[in-house]
Amino acid sequence: MNEKNLNNFFLAILGFLNIPIIKYSVDWWNTLHQASSITINYNRIDEAIWLPLWLSFLGLSLYVLLIFMLKLRRLLILKKIETFKTF
Secondary structure (H helix, E strand, O other): OOHHHHHHHHHHHHHHHHHHHHHHHHHHOOOOOOOOOEOOOOEOOOHHHHHHHHHHHHHHHHHHHHHHHHHHHHHHHHHHHHHHHHO
16 A cells, blocks of 8 residues: 555544544533434424435435446546557
């Protein structure tokens, strides 16, 4: 691994470990934050917002998948071009 990849790796690990810290800090200091809007047993979000929220989440997920597939396709095409150059 080169230095750039190593820095990205440690930054990703730090970000991953920060998620539970943020979640539990909100639970511990609940006087500073509003209660959770979405839980397993109860949903405090109004029904008028619930559908657009999930549609936005679905749209973003599909967009990320599309970008990933286009990047993968580009890499495969570049690899195929590279193999033809060797012949």
